Amino acid sequence: MEDVSEVDGRTNFGYQLNQMMPRTKKHFRGGNRGSTMGVMTSRQTNQPIGSGALAARYRSPIIALVLILASALPGALSGCGAVIGAGAATGVAAYQERGLEGKARDLKIELAVFEAWLHKDHTYSTKMSIEVYERRVLLTGVVEDPAVLAEAVRLVWTVQGVKEVLNEVQVTKGGDIVDYVRDAWITANLKTKLTFDENILAINYAIETVNAVVYVIGIAQDGKELDRVLAHARTIDYVRKVINHVRIKDKAPS
Numbered sequence: 117m118e119d120v121s122e123v124d125g126r127t128n129f130g131y132q133l134n135q136m137m138p139r140t141k142k143h144f145r146g147g148n149r150g151s152t153m154g155v156m157t158s159r160q161t162n163q164p165i166g167s168g169a170l171a172a173r174y175r176s177p178i179i180a181l182v183l184i185l186a187s188a189l190p191g192a193l194s195g196c197g198a199v200i201g202a203g204a205a206t207g208v209a210a211y212q213e214r215g216l217e218g219k220a221r222d223l224k225i226e227l228a229v230f231e232a233w234l235h236k237d238h239t240y241s242t243k244m245s246i247e248v249y250e251r252r253v254l255l256t257g258v259v260e261d262p263a264v265l266a267e268a269v270r271l272v273w274t275v276q277g278v279k280e281v282l283n284e285v286q287v288t289k290g291g292d293i294v295d296y297v298r299d300a301w302i303t304a305n306l307k308t309k310l311t312f313d314e315n316i317l318a319i320n321y322a323i324e325t326v327n328a329v330v331y332v333i334g335i336a337q338d339g340k341e342l343d344r345v346l347a348h349a350r351t352i353d354y355v356r357k358v359i360n361h362v363r364i365k366d367k368a369p370s
Contacts, residue, residue, distance in 0.1 A: 212335075213320050213335040213365060214249070218250060222248040224277070225248045225251060225253065225278060226247075226253075228277075229246050229253065229272050229275050232271040232272075232274060232275060233271060236267065237264075240268055243259050243264070244257035244258075244259065244265075245257050245324060247322050247333060249322055250335075250363075251277055251278060251280070252279060252282060252333070253272050253280065253282065254282045254284060254322075254361060255268070255272065255285050256284045256286075256326050257285050257286070257326060258287075258327065259287055259288075260290050261287075265285050282333070284329075284359060286326060286327060294327055295328075298328065298354055299325040299327070299328065302325045302328065302330060302353075302354060302355060303323050303324070303325045303330075305352050305353075306323055306352055310345060310348060313348065315340075315341060316341055316344055316345060320334045321334035322334055327356075328354050328355055328356040329355075329356055329357045329358075329359065330352075330357070330359070332345060332358065332360050332361065333361040334362050334363075335363055335364075335365055336362050336363070336365060338364060338366070342360070342362055342364060346360060
């Protein structure tokens, strides 16, 4: 189910960016610029460790702060980074509603889509991002040629296990500028809000931002939690629209 809301842009972006970004090391994964936040990755899987999400489980601002700060130091513990990375990633997946098996299945689909794109055109992954949740593939990004998007979507459907394709890629005219820094700031801001909200299990949500449009996918415990997530997104400066692809826990996916 898709829920779309319009939100007016606001000011003071430069000040707020200075407040949030200096202590955060950004990195980009393929075309996934809108969903960056300071994260630590496992050397074995190169997958981000959701320390902010784990903090939500502990319900403690102090622990949450420690985890978020730790995630901003990807190379600080070089000697034991691989061990900590793999263990933490496993712990995150175990806490998620989709579980270890579901996380592994989604990751397998994501890698297969990426490989299919790479064989067709290596630039696909720089223009579009892939987020897989419960075999539902969310595509975001910006392309200029509708034919490129059509082919990318077709390739996704060729991957075994894909249940649904949520095509949210924006088709724009040549020359349009995408503010990747602002998109990253919006995503980081929303992740922080969810992490420190004691009534939200932030670990169960994935967030993408493209051209100030926020896309949310995952599993909500109930309607009230989902309402809080969407409300947080709508209050962030510069957000123009919020698109919801989250399902509620007691409602099985179709």
